[in-house]
Amino acid sequence: MRASAFTVGAAALTSGMSTMTGKLRAEEATPSYKTQLKIGFIVGAINDDQMAHIAEIGADGVETTVWDIDVDKAREARKIAEANNVKIHSVMRAWTNFNQPDSVVADIESVKRALRAAAAYGASTILLVPCRTGVAAPAPWDFQIEYDPETLLVSKVCEGDNEPYQEYIKQQNIATEVTYRCMEELIPVAAYEGVTIGLENVWNGLWCTPQFYSDFVRSIGSVWVKEYFDLGNHVKYARTEDWLLAGGGATITKLHIKDFLFDKDKPSGGEFVPIGKGFIDWKSVRDTIEQIGYNGFVTLESGGYTDEQHVQIFKNFFNGVPVLNGVE
Numbered sequence: 001m002r003a004s005a006f007t008v009g010a011a012a013l014t015s016g017m018s019t020m021t022g023k024l025r026a027e028e029a030t031p032s033y034k035t036q037l038k039i040g041f042i043v044g045a046i047n048d049d050q051m052a053h054i055a056e057i058g059a060d061g062v063e064t065t066v067w068d069i070d071v072d073k074a075r076e077a078r079k080i081a082e083a084n085n086v087k088i089h090s091v092m093r094a095w096t097n098f099n100q101p102d103s104v105v106a107d108i109e110s111v112k113r114a115l116r117a118a119a120a121y122g123a124s125t126i127l128l129v130p131c132r133t134g135v136a137a138p139a140p141w142d143f144q145i146e147y148d149p150e151t152l153l154v155s156k157v158c159e160g161d162n163e164p165y166q167e168y169i170k171q172q173n174i175a176t177e178v179t180y181r182c183m184e185e186l187i188p189v190a191a192y193e194g195v196t197i198g199l200e201n202v203w204n205g206l207w208c209t210p211q212f213y214s215d216f217v218r219s220i221g222s223v224w225v226k227e228y229f230d231l232g233n234h235v236k237y238a239r240t241e242d243w244l245l246a247g248g249g250a251t252i253t254k255l256h257i258k259d260f261l262f263d264k265d266k267p268s269g270g271e272f273v274p275i276g277k278g279f280i281d282w283k284s285v286r287d288t289i290e291q292i293g294y295n296g297f298v299t300l301e302s303g304g305y306t307d308e309q310h311v312q313i314f315k316n317f318f319n320g321v322p323v324l325n326g327v328e
Contacts, residue, residue, distance in 0.1 A: 031320040033290050039314045040089060040299030041307070044308075046077035051084035058311050061087035063299050064121065065094075067114035074120035082122070089297050090125040090198070090254055091118040094318050098182045099131040099175045108182055111197075112189050119193035125254050127228045128197055129174040130182065132204040137168045140236040140269050143208045152176050152216050157208075168205070175206050176216060183220050190224040198228030198253045210238050210246035218251055227251050230301065232258035235279050236269030241288045249293035257317075258302040274304025276324040286320045 038060040043050060045066050054062060062081070068078075093114040096107040097143050114126050137143075138158040146156040153173045156162050162169070182198070191198050199217055207213035217227050227247045231240050233256070244252070253278030263270040270279070298317075300310055309327050316323045 031287075033286070033318070033320065035290050035293060036295045037289070037314075037318045038089075038297045039311060040113070040297040041310075042092065042299060043302060046080050046088065048080050048084070051081050051086045053307070054086050055084045057307050059086070059307075061089040061297060063090040063092055063127070063297075064088055064123075065092045066115050067091045067093045067112070069117050071116055071120040074117045078120065078122045088121040088123050090127060090299070091121060092127045092327050093121050094127060095129045095132065095204075097132065098178045099171070104178065104182070108185055111182075111186055114184070115189050115193045115195050115197075118195045123195065125196045125198045125228065127200055127254070129200050129202050129204060130179045131206055133168070133171040133175065133206060135168045135171050135205070136164065137182045137205050137208070138165060139210070139264075141264065143237060145209050145212050147212060147215075149215070152212075152219050157171065159302075172206055180220065183222070183225055187222045191195070191220075195224075196253050197225045198255075199225060200228040200233075202230070202233055207238050210234075210243040213243075214246040214248070214251055217247075226253035227255050228256070229254035230258065230278060231285060231298075232256075232260045232272065232278070232302070235260040235262050240280055240285050244285070244288045244292055245292075247292070249295075252292070252294055254296060255289075255294070255298045256301045257298050257314075258300075272302070275302050275310075275317075276322075276327070277304070282317050283320055286317060 039058065040061050040063055041054060041059050043062045043064055050121065078088060090197060091114055093111055096111065097103045098107060111126070111128060118126050142158045144156070145154055145160050147154045153176065154169050157165050157169060187196060201207050202211060207216050214227065217225065229243060229247060229252050234240070234243055259273050259275045259280055260278040261270050261273045261277065276282070298314065305313065305327065312327050313323050316325050
């Protein structure tokens with residue numbers, strides 16, 4: 001009888017443990033996301049060995065920094081990439097100085113060249129930082145920008161006395177107005193080439209809050225101008241999730257990825273660190289990407305790991321699990 005009772009008890013215990021294990025597994029299971037993200041790396045000139053490596057490690061595509069290139073050579077680069085099943089998805093034109101009268105004409109022509117190169121590469125986007133300013137601005141965490149919803153011109157940038165920031169306000173408004181004028185000239189070329197202009201504000205002291213930047217990009221009023229957003233660049237201004245929610249899936253065209261360790265005591269508000277070592281809650285960011293319905297490339301702009309480890313980080317991030325699982 002005792003043996004029988006023990007057997008029944010053991011069976012019940014085993015059954016209970018099985019149920020508990022099943023529950024734990026369910027809780028630990030990878031979330032199912034509907035949005036589809038792709039792995040991108042930044043490269044220079046396209047060559048066969050490089051594209052073979054990109055394909056071998058399991059990445060989906062690349063963003064090239066070589067925008068100043070003849071169309072025929074860009075088409076040859078596209079063939080090399082496609083032969084390795086790699087997509088050249090974007091071209092990094094990066095910094096321009098539309099707010100500087102002595103360089104704006106040349107910069108506009110350079111962006112046109114980048115758009116034509118992007119089309120020849122088979123890329124859908126160029127990354128463009130339209131202006132920069134070096135005048136005194138509020139600390140990143142002190143920005144409280146007030147602007148006209150019609151003109152997007154700024155009247156205040158922080159609470160309290162704005163007198164110390166009058167030159168900054170002036171330069172911010174100049175940047176907004178000249179970017180509008182430059183886009184008027186660039187949008188027809190973008191439309192003709194079928195390439196989106198992805199505007200990025202990369203510590204250039206402009207459009208420094210999530211809603212202001214997204215409102216500015218949308219106010220341009222063209223399907224050919226959207227946000228190119230970096231998940232790690234703007235942590236010192238606001239949470240990554242807030243930037244994503246302000247932009248939304250319809251306004252954000254592409255994403256970069258890096259991590260940032262926020263620290264008010266440092267002159268720059270912190271420092272860039274390898275992914276997983278910073279301030280960003282990557283599971284929350286992935287959930288927010290799902291919420292806004294963004295589908296597309298997430299391109300690496302970070303270091304600290306091998307290419308293969310970065311691919312694992314991408315996969316972890318995409319699946320909503322701790323980004324350093326299997327990496328360290």
